[in-house]
Amino acid sequence: MNSKLFSLFALATLLFACSPNNVKIDSSITKLLDSAGIEGSFALLENGSGQFTIANLSSYKDSAYAPLNTFFILPSLMALDKGTIHPNPSTWISTDSVTYYQQLIDSLGRTAVLKTIDSIHYGKGVVSANLNEFWKDQSLRITADEQLGLIKKLYFKSLPFQKRSQELFKKMISKEENSNYHLSYIEARDSTTQLSWVLGFEEENKHIYFFVLNTHGRKKGATNTSPAPSSVQLLKNILLQQGFLQGLR
Numbered sequence: 001m002n003s004k005l006f007s008l009f010a011l012a013t014l015l016f017a018c019s020p021n022n023v024k025i026d027s028s029i030t031k032l033l034d035s036a037g038i039e040g041s042f043a044l045l046e047n048g049s050g051q052f053t054i055a056n057l058s059s060y061k062d063s064a065y066a067p068l069n070t071f072f073i074l075p076s077l078m079a080l081d082k083g084t085i086h087p088n089p090s091t092w093i094s095t096d097s098v099t100y101y102q103q104l105i106d107s108l109g110r111t112a113v114l115k116t117i118d119s120i121h122y123g124k125g126v127v128s129a130n131l132n133e134f135w136k137d138q139s140l141r142i143t144a145d146e147q148l149g150l151i152k153k154l155y156f157k158s159l160p161f162q163k164r165s166q167e168l169f170k171k172m173i174s175k176e177e178n179s180n181y182h183l184s185y186i187e188a189r190d191s192t193t194q195l196s197w198v199l200g201f202e203e204e205n206k207h208i209y210f211f212v213l214n215t216h217g218r219k220k221g222a223t224n225t226s227p228a229p230s231s232v233q234l235l236k237n238i239l240l241q242q243g244f245l246q247g248l249r
Helices: 003-015 029-037 059-064 068-082 098-108 110-119 144-155 163-172 231-241
Strands: 023-024 038-046 051-055 174-177 180-188 195-204 207-218
Touching: 023 180, 023 195, 029 038, 029 051, 029 231, 038 059, 038 144, 051 059, 059 144, 059 207, 068 098, 068 110, 068 144, 068 180, 098 110, 144 163, 144 195, 144 207, 163 174, 180 231, 195 231, 207 231
Parallel strands: 023 051
Antiparallel strands: 038 051, 038 207, 174 180, 180 195, 195 207
16 A cells, blocks of 8 residues: 555544444434435534534545535635735635635645645545636545544644644634534535535533534435525534533533
8 A cells, every 4th residue: 555545544544533432323413404305414523522423424434525615724724824814803704705715726826735635635536627616526525524524623723734823714714602602614505516514613611512514415305395404504403403502511
């Protein structure tokens, strides 16, 4: 086995630190997905105990999809390291702004971006020549398992970027903070393919929980013809069902 393949295998083994002893397969989450008529997977990792709560395990660890806008984690961290993105929050641009991040990736350069992808063994596949859309054209794909590992490393500032840059990016994706909880995430959706991601973390009563939600289309044979909830609303429905977002965990 060559060194690169070994590194990829080692990383996958590291990220997916699940065993029968620390995984709870939760059918109630699967029912939420089914009731919305959505195909997908969800995983939550309680950092303190190392316990995973997962819906659709095989999809979570084996199915790889385009990262869409969640890929913008990497160029954001690169730009924060270089000072291209200013630390002043009033200047930050949402990861919904594809045009801005296309320009940012272009300014960083294909060589530097590919080097970063390779250095952290991000995803799978061979990045296409299309610098404007390689994160959505399926040439670069990532599993939900790898996404969860990435967001955990970001939280603990253990990615190969300046710790200050990682702390700033955590603030960039902070969405809700009150006396009960602090919710941070990055989301992405492709309306054409119906692929979506939400990955992030929730802090509650000094405990940290990492999560990833991946959906990839309407469920075959679904009887629910109502519009599917947004990926963020579906995430919140799952978290509320699991007892989060109330200051009780």
